Amino acid sequence: MSEPTTPPRGVIDDAWEQELTAGQEAAGEHGDLEADLAMLHLLRHARAPEVLGDEALEEVLEQLKEASAPASTAWWRRRLVRWVAVPACAGLAVVLFVRPGAEDRETVATSSAQAERAAKEAAPLAGSATTAAAPARRRATAAKPYEQQFAALERDARASLRDAVVKSRSRARHEWLASLGTHSKREPNGGTPPGRGGAR
Amino acid sequence: MNHFTRWSSGCICGLVVGVVLAWTMTGKARDARPPQDRDALVALAQLVETEHRRVDLLVKAGDRAGAIRALEQIADGAWPSEERAGEAAVWMRHDVVGRLVRLELDDTPAVPPHLEALLGRITRRLNDGGGDLPPNAFTARLAGLQGELLERAGRDQAALASYEVALDMNRLLLDALIKEDL
Numbered sequence: 391m392s393e394p395t396t397p398p399r400g401v402i403d404d405a406w407e408q409e410l411t412a413g414q415e416a417a418g419e420h421g422d423l424e425a426d427l428a429m430l431h432l433l434r435h436a437r438a439p440e441v442l443g444d445e446a447l448e449e450v451l452e453q454l455k456e457a458s459a460p461a462s463t464a465w466w467r468r469r470l471v472r473w474v475a476v477p478a479c480a481g482l483a484v485v486l487f488v489r490p491g492a493e494d495r496e497t498v499a500t501s502s503a504q505a506e507r508a509a510k511e512a513a514p515l516a517g518s519a520t521t522a523a524a525p526a527r528r529r530a531t532a533a534k535p536y537e538q539q540f541a542a543l544e545r546d547a548r549a550s551l552r553d554a555v556v557k558s559r560s561r562a563r564h565e566w567l568a569s570l571g572t573h574s575k576r577e578p579n580g581g582t583p584p585g586r587g588g589a590r
Numbered sequence: 591m592n593h594f595t596r597w598s599s600g601c602i603c604g605l606v607v608g609v610v611l612a613w614t615m616t617g618k619a620r621d622a623r624p625p626q627d628r629d630a631l632v633a634l635a636q637l638v639e640t641e642h643r644r645v646d647l648l649v650k651a652g653d654r655a656g657a658i659r660a661l662e663q664i665a666d667g668a669w670p671s672e673e674r675a676g677e678a679a680v681w682m683r684h685d686v687v688g689r690l691v692r693l694e695l696d697d698t699p700a701v702p703p704h705l706e707a708l709l710g711r712i713t714r715r716l717n718d719g720g721g722d723l724p725p726n727a728f729t730a731r732l733a734g735l736q737g738e739l740l741e742r743a744g745r746d747q748a749a750l751a752s753y754e755v756a757l758d759m760n761r762l763l764l765d766a767l768i769k770e771d772l
Contacts, residue, residue, distance in 0.1 A: 536760065540734070542764070544727055551681055554631070554678035555631060559632045562629055
């Protein structure tokens, strides 16, 4: 009956180091065993190469892949972005923002066609005051530079007038409401100020 | 100082400089001086708006004489002073008179029959506010119409002077408009 055989030790089995340490102590020596262990591992592996498990092999391959991959470039430093996307965005911005501004300035210039267009667009204080007078105005616009300029300026001028009236109306309303509040405080019954139309 | 701090501080400085430049370069013609009696201005604006609409309808119906009469009535009617209703009231009157004179001139290719009356009406209105109104489109147009009337009457030197007034005023307004657009 043969003795049961123990499985061969692995290359990096800790038992190698323990036995080496025990032998060193028995000889009355002490010191670093790394060099001896490395030599032992080399000899052991050369005699019977040890195969890595699947998991350990995957891990080593992953580490190799990460270490050997080329350094990635940030997206905003890529050549495609720098030479294509940036000029495209700049061109789009010019088309969207710069060109309409130039057209507006040309509208202000006194070319008769554009002045006529401005006259058509001009919104009067009365809402439709220019609509009926448009043919006559266009006749005059073709004739006199000052009428062309008026056509270009009319919209802003009417807007200023409208603003002045709206401001006045809201201030007047505010003052009336304030006076109403003061009057109510003075009269405990909460009467309305005389002459201001309490039914409003 | 890192890159982001330098970049963001540059942006903020640019923004501030842009705002300051836009603020200082905008030579906007000033708004109308506010009225003392706000109710008067509001009531006047409503009246003028209604009359403009009436004139629109008259012109549309082909009754240009009726439209001229309606504009004459409102232009010569009671009108609150500049002190009471503010400069906007004066501008509204100049607008009404300008429309009236334009209708008269469009009706007559040569010298209008009421030339002196029209000139007198324009001169009176141009003297509103002591003739020292801030530039506005309605007053400039009135001065231009004065020039056109004088030109039709053969008074070329006087017409040139009126045109100059109109063009100077409009130049200021157009400059302000262009600066606003920049």
